[in-house]
Every structure is written in C-alpha cells, then in structure tokens.
Amino acid sequence: MLARLIGILGDFDLAEDALQDALLSAASAWPLRGVPDNPAGWLVTTARRKAIDRLRSAVASDRRHRDWRELSIAWDTGDGSEPIADDRLRLIFTCSHPALTLEAQVALTLRSLGGLSTEEVAKAFLISETALAQRIVRAKRKIRQAGIAYRIPPPGELPERLAAVLAVLYLIFNAGYLSASGAELVKVDLCDEALRLVGVVVDLLPGEPEPLSLGAMMYFQDSRREARVDAGGIPITLEEQDRSRWDAAKVATGLALLARAQETGRVGPYLLKASISAVHVGAPRSDLTDWTTIVDLYDRLLEWEPTAVVRLNRAVAVAMADSPAAGLELVDDPGLAAELAAYHLYQATRADLLRRSGRLDEAAVAYRLARGKTNNIAEQRFIDRRLEALAAAAS
Amino acid sequence: MRYMLIIHNDETHPLPGGPGWDELMTDYAEFSKQLASYGRPFTGDPLMGPDTATTVRVRNGETLTVDGPFAETKEWMSGYYLIDCDDLDQALRAAAMVPSARFGSVEVRPVAEM
Numbered sequence: 001m002l003a004r005l006i007g008i009l010g011d012f013d014l015a016e017d018a019l020q021d022a023l024l025s026a027a028s029a030w031p032l033r034g035v036p037d038n039p040a041g042w043l044v045t046t047a048r049r050k051a052i053d054r055l056r057s058a059v060a061s062d063r064r065h066r067d068w069r070e071l072s073i074a075w076d077t078g079d080g081s082e083p084i085a086d087d088r089l090r091l092i093f094t095c096s097h098p099a100l101t102l103e104a105q106v107a108l109t110l111r112s113l114g115g116l117s118t119e120e121v122a123k124a125f126l127i128s129e130t131a132l133a134q135r136i137v138r139a140k141r142k143i144r145q146a147g148i149a150y151r152i153p154p155p156g157e158l159p160e161r162l163a164a165v166l167a168v169l170y171l172i173f174n175a176g177y178l179s180a181s182g183a184e185l186v187k188v189d190l191c192d193e194a195l196r197l198v199g200v201v202v203d204l205l206p207g208e209p210e211p212l213s214l215g216a217m218m219y220f221q222d223s224r225r226e227a228r229v230d231a232g233g234i235p236i237t238l239e240e241q242d243r244s245r246w247d248a249a250k251v252a253t254g255l256a257l258l259a260r261a262q263e264t265g266r267v268g269p270y271l272l273k274a275s276i277s278a279v280h281v282g283a284p285r286s287d288l289t290d291w292t293t294i295v296d297l298y299d300r301l302l303e304w305e306p307t308a309v310v311r312l313n314r315a316v317a318v319a320m321a322d323s324p325a326a327g328l329e330l331v332d333d334p335g336l337a338a339e340l341a342a343y344h345l346y347q348a349t350r351a352d353l354l355r356r357s358g359r360l361d362e363a364a365v366a367y368r369l370a371r372g373k374t375n376n377i378a379e380q381r382f383i384d385r386r387l388e389a390l391a392a393a394a395s
Numbered sequence: 396m397r398y399m400l401i402i403h404n405d406e407t408h409p410l411p412g413g414p415g416w417d418e419l420m421t422d423y424a425e426f427s428k429q430l431a432s433y434g435r436p437f438t439g440d441p442l443m444g445p446d447t448a449t450t451v452r453v454r455n456g457e458t459l460t461v462d463g464p465f466a467e468t469k470e471w472m473s474g475y476y477l478i479d480c481d482d483l484d485q486a487l488r489a490a491a492m493v494p495s496a497r498f499g500s501v502e503v504r505p506v507a508e509m
Contacts, residue, residue, distance in 0.1 A: 099483055146505050147396045149482035157484075 002112065004044055007087035007150055009051050012112065012140045019043070021050035088113070089204045090150045093161055096168045097148050104139035105168045106175075111136055113200070114193050124175060124190050159210075159268075165201065166214045166270060169194050173218050177225070191222055202257075212261035213270035219254030220277040223247040234381050239286040251281050269304040272297050291321035308339040316349060324356035344373035348383065355390065364390050397506040398486040400439075400476040404499035405469050422494035429492065430478065439476030470499055477506070 005015035022043045036042040095108040110121045122132040142148070153161040176190025195218055201211040227245035229235055258274050276297045283289040298314035312331065319327020330336070331350050340346035351366035364387060371383045409415035430437050448464040464471060473495065480486045483503070490501040 097483075099487070146503075147398075147480070147483045147486075149484055151482070151484070153484075 001040060001043060003091045004087040005047050005051075006112070007090050008044075008048060010150055011144060014051055014054065015047075017054060018047040018051035021054075022047035025050070086152065088200065089152050092165055092201060092204075093152060094143065094148060094150050096161075096165045097143070098161075098164055099146060099148055100139050100142060102168070102171070104135055104142075105164070106171055107132055107135045108139050109168050109197070110172065110193070113197060115196075116193060162205070162208065162210060163269075166198075166210055169197050169201070170214060170218070172197070173221075177221060191218070191225075194218060195222070207264060209261040209264040209266045210268045210270045212257045212264075213268065213274040216254040216258035216261065216274040217270060217277055219250045219257065220274070220281055223250035223254065223281065229378070232381070233378050234385070235378055238280060241286075243284065243286075246281065254278070254281070267300070269301060272301040272304065276301075289320065291317050295321050308336055309343075311336055312340060312346060312349060316353075319353055319356070324353045328353040328357060342373060344370045344379070346370075347373060351386070355386070360390055360394055396482065396486075397477060397479050397508070398483075398489075399504050399506060400478065400486070400490050400493060401472055401502040401504060402474040402476075402493060402495050402499065403470040403502065404473040404495055405471075408473070408495060408498040419494055426492055426494055430476070430489070435479040437476060437478040439474065439478075441474040442472060444473075445471040473499070 002015060002019055005019055006012055009015045009018065025046050026043060030036075091112060092109070095112055096105045100108070106125075107121065110116055111118065114121075116124075118132055119129055122129040125132070172190050173194035176194065195215070198211060198215045198218060202215055205211055223246045224241060226247070227236065227241040227243070254274070255278060258271075258278055261271050261274070276294055279290050279294050279297070294317040295314065298310065298317055301310055302314065315327045315330035318330055328350070331353060347366050347370035351363050351370055354363035354366055367383050367387050367390070371380055374380060409419050427439075445464040450461045450463060450465050452459045476489070476493070478486065478489055480489065483505075486503050490496060490503050493501050495501070
C-alpha cells in the first residue's frame with residue numbers, strides 16, 4: 001500500500017505521512033461505521049485526500065515547489081483498488097536507480113520494500129541507526145530534487161536497470177550470508193529478506209530469466225548454510241563439505257527456479273552462475289563434479305563479465321578438470337596477477353594450486369601472503385590450518 | 396524540470412584543428428539538431444580554456460581578482476547545456492549523447508527553480 005501511495009504521490013515522506021493520517025482516520029471511522037468493503041482502496045483514497053490536505057497547508061509557505069504535485073495527484077483518479085503490482089515494480093526500480101550510491105540503494109530497498117525496521121537494517125549492516133536514517137533521508141532528497149522518476153524503465157533500458165536491482169538484492173543476500181558465519185551473529189535474517197524480495201521481482205517480471213536465476217543461485221547458496229562452516233566457525237571448502245548436510249528442499253527450489261529461467265530460452269550472467277552452482281549441487285560427491293561443463297560455463301560467463309575474478313574462478317575449474325599445473329599457469333598470467341595481487345582469495349587460490357602441484361615451499365609462501373591480506377579471523381584460522389598441514393607434510 | 400549538463404574535459408580532448416576535431420564538431424552539430432528536434436527549449440555553449448579564466452572574490456567589500464580558474468584540477472569545465480526534461484533519466488540520456496562525454500565527463504545537475 002505504501003508502494004502504491006509512493007507511486008501516486010511521487011514522494012516517500014509524503015506517502016508515509018499520508019498513510020499514517022489515513023490509518024488514524026480508519027481507527028476512528030471504522031469502529032463507528034464498520035469496515036468498508038474494500039479496506040485497502042479506502043485507505044489509499046483517504047491517504048490521497050490527506051496528502052492533498054498536507055500539500056495545501058504546505059502551499060502557503062512553499063507554493064512553487066508543491067503545486068505541480070497537487071496537479072498530478074488530482075489527475076490520477078483511480079479509486080486505489082487496482083492491482084498494486086506496477087507500483088511495487090516502479091518503486092523497486094527507483095530504489096536501485098544508478099544515480100544513487102549503492103549503499104543508498106540497499107538502504108532504500110530494505111526500508112521501502114522490506115519488512116525490516118530501521119533498527120534491524122542498521123544492525124544488519126553494522127552501522128548506527130542515525131547513519132542509516134541519514135543515508136535514507138539523503139537518498140529520498142536526491143530522488144525528489146534531481147527528478148528521479150517513479151517509472152518502470154522502457155524495454156531498451158530494462159536489462160541494465162534490472163541488473164542494478166538484482167545486484168542490490170544479491171548484495172543484501174551476501175551481507176546476511178557472510179555475517180552469519182562471523183563472530184557477530186545477527187538476529188535479522190537478510191538472506192530470507194533477499195529471497196523474499198527476489199520472489200517479489202520474479203512475480204512482477206515472470207518472463208525475465210535473470211531474477212529467476214538469481215533466486216536459484218541464492219537457494220543453492222542458502223542450502224549450504226549449515227555445511228559451510230565447522231563448529232568453530234572456520235569455513236569448509238565446497239570440496240570438503242558434508243553434502244548430506246545440504247538442505248535438499250532448498251536445492252530443489254533452486255533447481256525449479258533455474259529450470260523456469262532456462263525455459264525462457266534467454267541467457268544472462270545470473271543464469272550462467274546459477275548453472276555453475278547447479279553442477280555442484282548435482283554432484284553427490286565432490287570428486288564426481290563435472291568440471292568440464294563448469295569450465296564451459298565460465299567461458300560463456302566471460303563473454304558477459306570479462307572480469308579478473310571470473311577468470312580466477314575459471315582457472316580453478318581448469319585445475320580440477322585438467323590438472324593443477326594447467327590451472328596454475330592461468331593463475332600466474334601476469335595481467336591477472338597484477339590485477340588481483342592485493343586480493344587474499346587470489347593468493348589463497350594460488351597457494352592451493354601450488355600445494356596440489358606438490359610445490360609445498362612455494363605454497364607456504366603464498367598462504368602467508370594470503371593471510372596478511374585478510375582481516376577475517378575465520379579465514380586466517382583456515383589458512384593457519386593449511387600451513388600446519390604443509391609443515392606436517394614437510395617433516 | 397531543467398537540468399544543466401556541465402561538461403568537464405582534460406587534455407585528452409581534441410583541440411581545434413587537431414586530430415579528431417572535425418569529427419567532434421560534426422557530432423556536436425548532430426547533437427544540437429537532435430536536441431532541437433525534441434521541440435523543448437535548450438541552450439548551450441563551449442567555453443574557452445582554463446588558461447583564459449580569471450577568478451573574482453569580494454571580501455570585506457574589496458574585490459580580489461586572480462588569474463586562473465577557481466581550482467587547478469586535471470579536468471576543467473569546458474562547456475554546458477541547459478535543457479528541459481521530464482525527469483533525470485531523460486537528462487542522463489542526453490548527457491550520454493554529449494560528444495565530449497567520450498573523452499571527459501558530463502555532470503548532470505537539476506536547476507534550483509527559484
């Protein structure tokens with residue numbers, strides 16, 4: 001309902017205030033006159049009237065900024081009972097408009113579409129409530145002052161804008177996924193919230209393969225939530241995880257979503273990434289993983305995302321499909337090395353491939369390099385364990 | 396809403412008579428034609444280089460005049476358009492069509508209507 005009002009009024013704050021007014025009216029009117037046949041429509045109509053009242057009282061002090069908006073509200077004469085789908089979609093696209101910072105996009109998406117309070121969102125992102133509130137206020141102000149439209153992007157811009165929406169949702173998911181393994185266990189489940197929001201986008205754009213694929217990817221990732229760390233919170237690699245602890249129901253949901261995405265006959269980066277995940281979940285044991293297919297999928301993903309990180313992941317797949325030495329050759333590519341030298345997972349990957357190639361001394365050096373590049377205690381302990389194993393093998 | 400497209404360039408931008416200049420001018424003529432075809436008011440001009448700039452400040456009633464731009468930076472304002480749009484998306488599309496956006500950057504700012 002808030003989404004519908006923001007869509008009509010073109011203003012977050014005004015919509016929130018007007019809805020508040022309408023709820024107060026309902027609290028006094030409904031007990032006396034009974035609940036109307038269409039409570040939602042009644043609330044929207046009342047809120048719209050309240051918004052006009054608010055604008056009129058503001059007009060005296062602030063006429064030139066406000067009266068155009070009064071016109072646009074008067075023009076929208078729907079009774080508020082029509083489907084709200086378009087309003088939510090408009091709002092989703094507005095919240096992740098590229099003219100806003102990514103932090104603002106995330107905060108705005110969670111606050112206006114999610115079911116979380118400001119306090120919960122702030123806690124989940126480890127920032128103060130004041131900082132979050134400021135972030136949201138600034139973003140709302142920019143939307144209003146810079147004239148960011150509440151609109152579903154035209155077909156020509158849809159892929160790019162949809163990618164921005166999905167990037168925000170995946171960031172929310174990962175914030176939840178990564179924090180849950182750290183020392184600080186956050187009460188709020190951002191993973192569930194992100195899954196719910198992807199579900200909303202899938203419902204609104206059922207013919208688009210990318211939201212379905214992102215949903216699939218999240219379910220696959222989520223299915224490993226219990227299996228990916230040991231009792232001490234240290235990460236367990238995909239290879240070493242106890243696959244019987246993967247959540248079969250979540251895997252099945254992911255596979256169903258991916259199948260729907262594939263039925264569209266269109267390809268995108270999330271579809272390829274979800275397909276890679278699906279190969280992993282399809283292997284009953286890690287040594288039965290179809291790495292050749294994974295290498296193929298990475299080749300196709302590189303056409304969409306020619307990034308160093310994708311190249312690194314492809315090199316790992318080559319190491320598994322072919323030999324550690326073949327993977328190492330790709331990892332040691334000078335261009336890749338230069339771009340990723342500061343990235344701890346690059347050093348850790350290189351260390352792992354050196355270890356598998358039997359070059360244990362060099363592996364130890366690379367592990368130490370990786371350890372110095374991460375502040376995450378769990379990852380440091382993971383590397384320490386590898387170093388101990390190397391020392392034991394050497395003696 | 397009115398927006399100003401503020402064009403910033405650095406020394407990689409083609410110079411009058413230099414390589415790429417004629418092509419750039421053709422593109423600007425095309426861009427202006429396209430803006431005119433929308434039938435909405437717009438204006439715009441290129442500026443002379445920062446070496447022609449003079450900066451003026453008035454402090455305690457006294458006028459201080461200094462040779463040079465407001466700030467010495469690697470990019471400088473080299474021109475502007477003032478256009479009328481429905482919303483930011485339209486203005487951003489127009490900004491992406493400014494030929495100099497290929498070399499420098501175009502800052503999009505809404506006009507504060509007083």
